[in-house]
Amino acid sequence: MTDYLDWRIADFPFSIDIPTRWGDNDMLQHLNNVVYNRMIETVVVHFTLGPLGIDWQKSPSYPLVVESLCRFHRPLSFPETVTAGLRAGRIGGTSVTYEIALFGEGDQVPASTGHFVHVFIDRDTHRSVQIPDPVRALIETHGIKA
Amino acid sequence: MAAAKIENRDDYRYFLSLQTRWMDNDLYGHVNNVTYYSYFDTVVNYFLIEKGGLDIHNAPIIGVVVESHCNYARSVAYPDLIDCGLRVGHLGNSSVRYEVGIFRNGEAEACAAGHFIHVFVERDSNKPVAIPKQIRDAFEGILVEQNG
Numbered sequence: 001m002t003d004y005l006d007w008r009i010a011d012f013p014f015s016i017d018i019p020t021r022w023g024d025n026d027m028l029q030h031l032n033n034v035v036y037n038r039m040i041e042t043v044v045v046h047f048t049l050g051p052l053g054i055d056w057q058k059s060p061s062y063p064l065v066v067e068s069l070c071r072f073h074r075p076l077s078f079p080e081t082v083t084a085g086l087r088a089g090r091i092g093g094t095s096v097t098y099e100i101a102l103f104g105e106g107d108q109v110p111a112s113t114g115h116f117v118h119v120f121i122d123r124d125t126h127r128s129v130q131i132p133d134p135v136r137a138l139i140e141t142h143g144i145k146a
Numbered sequence: 147m148a149a150a151k152i153e154n155r156d157d158y159r160y161f162l163s164l165q166t167r168w169m170d171n172d173l174y175g176h177v178n179n180v181t182y183y184s185y186f187d188t189v190v191n192y193f194l195i196e197k198g199g200l201d202i203h204n205a206p207i208i209g210v211v212v213e214s215h216c217n218y219a220r221s222v223a224y225p226d227l228i229d230c231g232l233r234v235g236h237l238g239n240s241s242v243r244y245e246v247g248i249f250r251n252g253e254a255e256a257c258a259a260g261h262f263i264h265v266f267v268e269r270d271s272n273k274p275v276a277i278p279k280q281i282r283d284a285f286e287g288i289l290v291e292q293n294g
Contacts, residue, residue, distance in 0.1 A: 027202070033211040034183040041180050056173065065179045067150070069215040 012085025030075035043084035063118035070114035150217035158231025159288035176221035189230035198281035209264035216260030
């Protein structure tokens with residue numbers, strides 16, 4: 001069984017820092033569970049816009065989420081800044097599974113881990129399509145390190 | 147990729163109706179994927195309050211989320227009315243696995259379905275505790291045994 005607590009930021013070829021906001025905390029004094037999922041989505045979106053260069057408004061195909069999962073290992077709280085790491089896990093014909101970890105400020109051990117599955121959709125037919133070759137090549141360079 | 151099982155209204159034991167809000171829609175014109183998790187924690191906590199008698203402000207125990215998951219089959223969009231279906235798929239000593247289906251405008255098939263796992267802990271010490279009787283009884287009322 002994978003020990004998700006062994007994941008380290010160095011294992012993730014793409015990462016961004018995400019500030020927390022006052023309103024992210026709920027009445028239990030830490031980030032509401034939904035906010036962790038928002039951060040997972042955020043790092044995926046930044047990856048598609050940045051390294052993958054996908055234009056969400058104009059590219060002939062665009063990614064659509066079909067599954068997401070988040071594990072909560074320890075609480076995060078406002079006002080810390082969270083570092084979100086992303087790597088490509090399974091790459092299929094039309095879909096890719098991104099593995100994500102969220103690290104609290106200065107932490108080695110992830111506060112949260114999860115995954116996010118994108119399927120590529122043709123803008124005209126609204127059906128799933130093969131991941132475009134140039135995009136696939138870019139995703140592959142962000143895979144799990146051997 | 148294997149398609150997730152299509153969930154039906156009959157598969158759930160408790161329902162909470164919600165009005166989607168303008169801000170739930172994202173740039174694609176449908177409810178953003180993350181917002182479904184807000185529906186999940188809304189129905190779960192409402193059930194705990196209504197059926198389990200949980201005092202979310204003062205109870206000595208709290209439910210801590212340890213995992214959440216969602217499969218998205220079809221989109222929901224503001225101004226749809228949704229029904230959040232809830233059942234318990236697994237009941238442990240201190241933990242519970244809720245299973246949630248999101249149904250649009252009275253439809254029989256779920257647009258999205260997932261799970262949400264709570265561990266109950268002492269509010270002060272954060273140590274796991276046995277689920278209190280009133281809450282456990284409520285869970286047993288919506289428990290659906292899983293076959294894997």
